[in-house]
Amino acid sequence: MYETAFLEVRGVGAIQGIELGSEEITIGRSPEATIQLPLKNISRIHARVYRMDEEYLVEDLDSTNGTYLNNVRIVRSVLRDNDQIEIGEARLLFLEKKLRDMPTVNVPPKATDS
Amino acid sequence: MSSNQLHVTFWGTRGSLPTPGRMTEKYGGNTPCVSIEHQDSLVIIDAGTGIRLLGIELAKAVNAGKHLKKIHLFLSHTHWDHIQGLPFFEPAFIPGVQMHIYGSPAREKVLENILEGQMDTHYFPIDMSMFNATLEIHEINAKAIEIGDLRLDWQEQIFHPGGCARYRIRLGDRTMVYASDIELDQMTDPPENFQADPQWGHLDLEERARLLAEFKDFIRGADLLIGDGQYSETEYTNRRGWGHSSIPTVAEIAIESEVKQLAVFHHEPRTSDSQIDDYGRTYGRRFRTKETSFNLFWAREGMTIAV
Numbered sequence: 001m002y003e004t005a006f007l008e009v010r011g012v013g014a015i016q017g018i019e020l021g022s023e024e025i026t027i028g029r030s031p032e033a034t035i036q037l038p039l040k041n042i043s044r045i046h047a048r049v050y051r052m053d054e055e056y057l058v059e060d061l062d063s064t065n066g067t068y069l070n071n072v073r074i075v076r077s078v079l080r081d082n083d084q085i086e087i088g089e090a091r092l093l094f095l096e097k098k099l100r101d102m103p104t105v106n107v108p109p110k111a112t113d114s
Numbered sequence: 115m116s117s118n119q120l121h122v123t124f125w126g127t128r129g130s131l132p133t134p135g136r137m138t139e140k141y142g143g144n145t146p147c148v149s150i151e152h153q154d155s156l157v158i159i160d161a162g163t164g165i166r167l168l169g170i171e172l173a174k175a176v177n178a179g180k181h182l183k184k185i186h187l188f189l190s191h192t193h194w195d196h197i198q199g200l201p202f203f204e205p206a207f208i209p210g211v212q213m214h215i216y217g218s219p220a221r222e223k224v225l226e227n228i229l230e231g232q233m234d235t236h237y238f239p240i241d242m243s244m245f246n247a248t249l250e251i252h253e254i255n256a257k258a259i260e261i262g263d264l265r266l267d268w269q270e271q272i273f274h275p276g277g278c279a280r281y282r283i284r285l286g287d288r289t290m291v292y293a294s295d296i297e298l299d300q301m302t303d304p305p306e307n308f309q310a311d312p313q314w315g316h317l318d319l320e321e322r323a324r325l326l327a328e329f330k331d332f333i334r335g336a337d338l339l340i341g342d343g344q345y346s347e348t349e350y351t352n353r354r355g356w357g358h359s360s361i362p363t364v365a366e367i368a369i370e371s372e373v374k375q376l377a378v379f380h381h382e383p384r385t386s387d388s389q390i391d392d393y394g395r396t397y398g399r400r401f402r403t404k405e406t407s408f409n410l411f412w413a414r415e416g417m418t419i420a421v
Contacts, residue, residue: 055416071411072419073419075418077416078417080139081140
């Protein structure tokens with residue numbers, strides 16, 4: 001189990017660190033995406049990062065232009081330290097260790113229907 | 115899943131021996147296993163230790179009430195790194211599962227006996243009769259097999275001790291090839307004294323050229339080639355005759371055959387993740403060219419790509 005894992009988002013303004021927990025994170029152009037990337041060549045909800053058992057995975061959500069991991073177009077893949085997810089012009093670096101000197105955002109749990 | 119795509123998942127990518135530990139967790143330490151899915155069709159190639167992980171996923175699906183697809187498992191050959199996961203493949207123990215296992219008929223022993231042999235009580239606590247799935251073992255007697263919309267054909271590969279089969283799967287105009295466990299360098303750059311080699315010395319230069327042309331024809335234009343690249347060129351000099359290729363040789367052959375993407379496979383057990391990352395940079399610069407749009411990457415456990 002990772003003690004901490006982060007996504008470092010590059011290509012959209014200032015570099016931002018997103019701490020990953022047990023909640024799924026979606027990435028896309030839509031304001032509904034957890035990480036909104038208002039860039040060309042990115043689908044509304046393009047991909048997701050989620051935890052399964054003790055692994056984090058990235059999965060393409062049938063996007064038009066694809067999700068790449070270290071230059072390989074993937075459907076889904078487990079993530080390892082320093083993996084680079086490429087979505088359109090954006091780059092998301094997966095880091096297993098805690099980032100220093102970087103503002104981080106804790107992603108709140110999704111609201112659930114009751 | 116798009117109806118005109120194959121989903122190819124790497125469950126085991128390591129050659130020869132499982133290699134657990136921090137040094138191999140990125141590219142994986144399980145021995146060869148690849149699944150190819152299209153709608154209701156599930157093809158698995160090789161039953162190295164990676165098949166255990168696939169089996170867990172399939173068993174989870176069954177427990178969640180999903181209908182398990184008929185399983186078609188093709189073995190390239192029966193060296194232990196390609197069959198040793200089979201006794202740990204959970205669906206084999208689930209009643210009602212239909213499992214077909216295929217392999218080359220060109221072996222000295224009967225395929226069924228070889229598989230039963232590794233579950234002999236000297237090697238394993240239970241024997242194959244404990245499998246509850248309906249099991250059919252086939253020595254392939256046709257050039258091509260249709261599985262749903264998939265068409266699979268195969269050829270025998272000589273340059274691996276004991277022989278090895280390569281497989282090609284087509285869906286419409288999409289093609290993937292699995293051609294692991296072959297020493298391609300024996301065809302492109304035979305040793306000076308190759309005639310003295312007790313296993314392949316009888317194959318003259320003309321025959322090696324013919325076998326190379328046959329290999330290239332088989333992989334020509336493939337969208338994905340899963341190819342043997344166990345050694346760097348430096349390592350290969352000490353491993354001639356072991357039945358595995360050097361990375362530049364498989365990459366050059368792939369480019370010459372207009373393969374679109376090469377997944378370098380069957381990683382050497384001693385090679386760490388950081389070394390493979392180095393290979394990716396070094397050979398990537400050398401072989402990824404804008405002119406050809408050829409791509410190569412090192413197959414990685416837990417990765418699914420669309421073909």
